[in-house]
Amino acid sequence: MSLRATRQRRQSIFRWVVVALIGLFFALPIFGMVEFTTRARGGGRTLDTWAKLFDLKVIDADYPELKTGILASAGLTLLTVVIMLFLLVPTMTWVRLRLPGLRRTVEFVCLLPLTIPAIVLVVGLAPVYAWVAYFLGESSLWLAFAYVVLVLPYAYRALDAGLSAIDVNTLAEAARSLGAGWPTVMWRVILPNVRTAVLSAAFLSVALVLGEFTIASLFSRDNLQVAINLLSKRDASLAIAAALAALILAFIVLVAMSFVGNGRRSHRQEES
């Protein structure tokens, strides 16, 4: 066997070892969760916990905090994504078009939350949320304002990559010269061309909001993670099953979104 073939074989083995180790790193905790949630009293395996988790009547009657948490997280996810997109996409586009000198400043502001621990954020937000509660009520949904701050760095990076991939200035000017006003430029020209970036930003936001615990817990608001934490004090097996289900849901959302993002691209490639 030649030296080159030997080296290639070694590299291939090394690659598979690395992949296997990473796979184990992710799979072991999941396997542990599955193992724990399928344990039967007195030994053996049972799917009772999972059956209970998907029995809406039981959840509604016996574990109302889980239902509240799921609904709150769903609402928070939606609201956070909507606010984030309405805030970031036009701002970032406008900065590129009209205020390029501000680009670094906007980037700095958007990336700043990365450097601030959640607990510090809570201390800073506490007085703000006193006013939010005074004006808008105690609903957990208003946590979305804090979550928008949390997701800013990730969403910014995703959208920035999308906007950098197109010539925003020329496309906007071409559309305007053809008679398009700014809303049309945004909706019909810019957004369709940064669709994948918008989806990426939305997904990152969904993943972050679904996994957020600290801020909701410290503000004594409901969300899925707070509900799972509460549940773990009453029924550890069900809490772990709920956590695993949330993980799988997030994975499905990721795959679905990547399919939506890639669908159009491959459709266009087929035509070419």
Place this chain on the structure above:
Amino acid sequence: MAPIHLPISDTVAKPGPGNGVAVTLSELRRSYGAIHALDGLTLDIAPGEFVALLGPSGCGKTTALRVLAGLEDADSGRVEVGGKDITAVPTSARDMGMVFQAYSLFPHMTARQNVEFGLQLRRIPSARRRERVAEMLDLVELSDQADRYAHQMSGGQQQRVALARALAIEPQVLLLDEPLSALDAKVRVQLRDEIRRIQLEVGTTTLFVTHDQEEALAVADRVGVMRAGNLEQLASPHDLYARPATAFVANFVGLTNRLRATVEGDHASLLGTSVPLLPGSVQRGAAFVLVRPESIAVTADPTGRATVVTASFLGSTGSLHAVTESGETVQAQIDNDAVATFHPGDKVTLIPRPNPALAVAAD
């Protein structure tokens, strides 16, 4: 989104021939900090006319076009189209078609959808829209590419679709911002001629910005040479080349020899010959006369007072560089067949032809 009511086809007669309207830029000024991109630019374009703005980088030609398009605001001055002051009118309501230097087709739309975009904004009925898109794609000879996306077309095809898109809305003015500069030489010449053909066909008043003088001279009715935010000269391509008004224009457009001469009235004496002078020349004394290479005849002459430095074959023509006894370097255009007859060190006689030339004061 508010509908835009701009006329298509059923327009009230626009002034001037064809679809053209008059364009007037008056005393336009635009500064970027200490740099004056436009410094009191005034330009009149007749209805249906094709005017090219030519000049070195940073002379303000693109700024002038962008101010006319409404993509930039002038610090002061006035923009009139068809007799109406549109200085404060937003870009989207100016009714101008524009083709950009960078490829500007919307990447998520096919060629057909790109051309249709402006018509949709104008709420043109779909049947009329389809008809118009077909007409436009036919005009740029890309009917067979209608369902292709930008990334499936060549640069030249993309610019032709961009031209069709700009013309589809029947703009009052067509603005071309160096649309050929990203294309390779052969496609550039083809598309340049096509642009002129289409412009003559539709009759739209056109402003074309370019830094390529050959392009400007080839297609425009009049060419404006810009320098430091203002027009140095606006004239027909022939007059611009043959009768430059200033030394800058003479140097910028085509090749020019700067030869020492003595001026007396409307004639100058150089290389032992008298040459008539253009208006605007200095009247008396020592001067430099700006002479085109093709205005200098070269003859082989062992007693000649110039020595050949190089003779180069350039395809359709030849070029000869010679040094005079006084040390001046002269470039002359010669027949391509004659190139082989001249060798470095050969003595030659240089005789300026009696074409009018510009004389500028000796420094």
